[in-house]
Amino acid sequence: MSIASDERSSSVRTLLKRYHLSPSKGLGQNLLAEPAYYQRIVDAAELEAQDIVLEIGPGLGTLTRMLAGRVKRVTAVELDHRMVEVLDAELAGAANVRIVEDDILQVDIPAMLASTTGEDVRAAGYKVVANLPYYITSAALRHILSARMRPARMVLMVQWEVAERLTAVPGKLSLLGVSVQVYGAASIVCKVPASAFYPAPKVDSAVVLVKSYDEPLIPEVYLPTFFQLARAGFGQKRKQLHNSLTANTRLSREAILLALEQAQITPSRRAETLTLAEWRALCLAWPAAQDPGPAQESGNDG
Secondary structure (H helix, E strand, C coil): CCHHHHHHCHHHHHHHHHCCCCCCCCCCCCEECCHHHHHHHHHHHCCCCCCEEEEECCCCCHHHHHHHCCCCEEEEEECCHHHHHHHHHHCCCCCCEEEEECCHHHCCHHHHHHHHHCCCHHHHCCEEEEECCHHHHHHHHHHHHCCCCCCCEEEEEEEHHHHHHHCCCCCCCCHHHHHHHCCEEEEEEEEECHHHEECCCCCCEEEEEEEECCCCCCCHHHHHHHHHHHHHHHHCCCCCHHHHHHHHCCCCHHHHHHHHHHCCCCCCCCHHHCCHHHHHHHHHHCCCCCCCCCCCCCCCCC
């Protein structure tokens, strides 16, 4: 590590030493140590004094403290009990912060925010700021976006490769990309080098902004059908769309070809090339669209 990197991580190292801690590899803890990137996260969130913020993975609380100074309420969800003890000590004077020791994947987000903030989040809305461990990124996004109430804005620290998938354009889309982009516009705020973390991961990261649409690009009633079709289409993404849909749905080839024709989608296309408008058209044309069945979870690592 260079001298400059040592200086950047000094406050992180100081806190870790003070509390006799070391980052957990098992929990994917790589602590952001460069102050400039914390500021980029805060700026991207476009925080206002009345905002309610959900922070996921607050770690040592550096970003939590910055958020608390700018918004009305912060709920910080941390899985690691050791970090919770640090947060309780370091943020003891922050009356607008609530620390929740829990697994974000198991939390009813709107209910938790209502309980910890005392606010009607259905009326006030909320924003998410998160430094997501790489191993739960996709699952966390699924959980957040499938919640009864979705955030108005998400600012996420994710692995660079994931950032590219989240913000990909037709031709390079993945299941993860369309599963997020159906809910909001995703863009990369900045690239974050591995050297900005302690300990440094093996790959670079990025700050990603997702600005939620007022309504998903595909109507809520058709979302179960959309996720069914997207999983089927990307399930064999090297195959032409009519082949992957035939292999991964219960419909006959003839019915699938008819649906693609009605949606004005060439059967030889591949799933990665479809726009959200074309996925919407396919949902409307799909024979099962009027009876989508049980709701399906959104997204994965595809």
